[in-house]
Amino acid sequence: MPVAHAIKNNLLRHLAPEELAVFGPDILPVHLPKGLVIAAAGGPIEHVYFPDSGLGSIVVVSPEGNKVEGGMFGRDGFSPVQAAVGSSTSPHEIVMQTAGSGHRITLATFLRVMERSTSFARVLACYSQALAIQVTFTALSNATHTVDERLARWLLMCHDRMDGDELLLTHDYIALMLAVRRPSVTTALHVLEGNHFIRSERGRIVIRNRPAMEEFARDAYGKPEEEYRRLVGQPPADRSNIVMLAP
Structure with missing residues (x-):
């Protein structure tokens, strides 16, 4: 029998069940422990993560090793966002700052589904823009x-x-x-x-x-x-969205 996994990630919950089914068995539930490095600065992007809970940080690392948070994400988004433009390398360190859970897919599957689903590609683009706005306002806040x-x-x-x-x-x-x-x-x-x-x-x-x-x-x-609410929107009122994974 197929296995049902509850989806709490806001981006995935904007997709219709038939669109979620495109992922098939390639979308896997994962535990996201505190300190988990999703991607190293300058390292390869092997998987794309969609948290259902927990907090992740996008950390900018200087050549001398200095670090600062450039952005934050959780169930509102996905990471690494560079995957959405086909990049296989992360320029930043992406780490879980508090433990949670979610789903992940391989980069190859992520790119394949993007090509097949315009709705998926659109929601990713909208989130990427919302994250960029968050980052610019972080820079403004740090300065003012x-x-x-x-x-x-x-x-x-x-x-x-x-x-x-x-x-x-x-x-x-x-x-x-x-x-x-x-x-x-x-x-x-x-x-x-x-x-x-x-x-x-x-x-x-x-x-x-x-x-x-x-x-x-x-x-x-x-x-x-x-801007996030304008671009991406709030999660659907029905919180029962699930994705069916093939046996």
Whole structure:
């Protein structure tokens, strides 16, 4: 008998069941543990991943080894996006920052399905544009906003892609993602906690008052999210989408 796998990834859920069936047995459910390197900087793209849960980071690595997060993805997208233009090499390091699960397909299957399904190709193109907008606004925020506001924006973005209000994130990892020193993260967390936006413990942050934190973040947050909704759209109201894998 075929095996049914629930799909929570927003891009795949925009496809009709008959379009999902084009993947056949080549789309495989996978666990995405924290720290999993989906692709190394300058390394080959062997599989394309569609998370159902968890958070992934697109990390820019300089020739000297300096790192900063350029983009974030979860069930809203797929990675590596370079696969959508036929590239077999990732210019960035792509790593899971919190554990989750999802589906993956080989690069060859991904390209084959793109050629066969215009709907699939279109939703990939729309997401790639939305991600590009996210990246440009990250650059703007890094240049114009305080660390407190940048941290509020980043936590809101994490919260968007997670179930529940608990984020398992260490100070060291946040510092790497924001390209600031660890003491700056600690100070910024104290500011957000003092305003009762969050509760911060070792390796754990709980969102307490999201609306107030959105107001605090000001124009650091919102425009890329608005563009994502315009380009890709919200997931269908029916959350029962499945893909049938052949035996």
